[in-house]
Amino acid sequence: MYRVGISCIGGGVGQSVVNSCRLSRLPVKTVGFDTNPFAYGAYDCDLFDYVPSVSDKNYIDILIDKCKKHDIDLIIPGLDDEILMYARNMEKFENEGIKPLVSGEELIRLCRDKEKMSLELNTIANVFVTSYDRDTLTRKSSCDSTIFPLIAKPRGGSASKGIQIIHNADDLDNIHNGHIIQELAVPAKTDPNYAYYLEQIEQNKNPQVSEISIQIVTDKNGQLIGEMASYNRLKDGIPTEVVPIEDNRIWEVIDELLPHFKELGLRGPLNIQGRLTENGLKIFEMNPRFTGITGLRALMGF
Secondary structure (H helix, E strand, C coil): CEEEEEECCCCHHHHHHHHHHHHCCCCEEEEEEECCCCCHHHHHCCEEEECCCCCCCCHHHHHHHHHHHCCCCEEECCCHHHHHHHHHCHHHHHHCCCEECCCCHHHHHHHHCHHHHHHHHCCCCCCECCEECHHHHHHHHCCCHHHCCEEEEECCCCCCCCCEEECCHHHHHHCCCCEEEEECCCCCCCCCCHHHHHHHHHCCCCCCCCEEEEEEEECCCCCEEEEEEEEEEEECCEEEEEEEECCHHHHHHHHHHHHHHHHCCCCEEEEEEEEEECCEEEEEEEECCCCCCHHHHHHCCC
């Protein structure tokens, strides 16, 4: 029997990981950690224990003490904000016999900086949407208006929060340096959502349709042990429709990127988001963690 700790079980990712563990039928005992004893996940785990907020300066030390108390073998993060904290304290966890399911710091930092991710990884496989900082784009837009529309996101953001559509150079006045600006990954013209996507962009809305979500999982040495792709529709960052797909255009890109991910310290899960465009797969986001549809993937057999 393996004792698996899952943190931040009050959130969608943590709860989804709990579901996946239960559906696996593996000899696993789940221990949930959260600030809220009334979180749904607290009653879906075999055991629950309280921990302070991830912003607490003693969060990692307290979490490690709780893991020792419950003889945890493996701890899985359920929130973006704690992934880097896990990686920085990897040695602390391992000295206590606890294995955190996270990648190395280098990969995590790269995923959190969308501009750096685009610049660095496009040299490996030119499939990432072009990213700009505001000052560079202001100079570029004065001589090339065809680059619009664009999308602006918080530099280290996730879950589709704080997004703005930029139609022209004047719209740049509403963007600050904390944003990263990216080209749009427009669905291919044959996609059933193509016209709807362009209509929504024209109305300053971010249409979360035709998104491709790719989950890869590697072992502790960065070797691939599983991969799954789905065609998704979302609302406010929450998936409302998930259809599994197989497409060689996706896996050819992943095969090209995997050796570099391994060099950067990939282990465990990496979720990649993009769209299939007229020019093939275009990636706009990566998160080195499980996701809110991890439980649904498990229901589908992954």
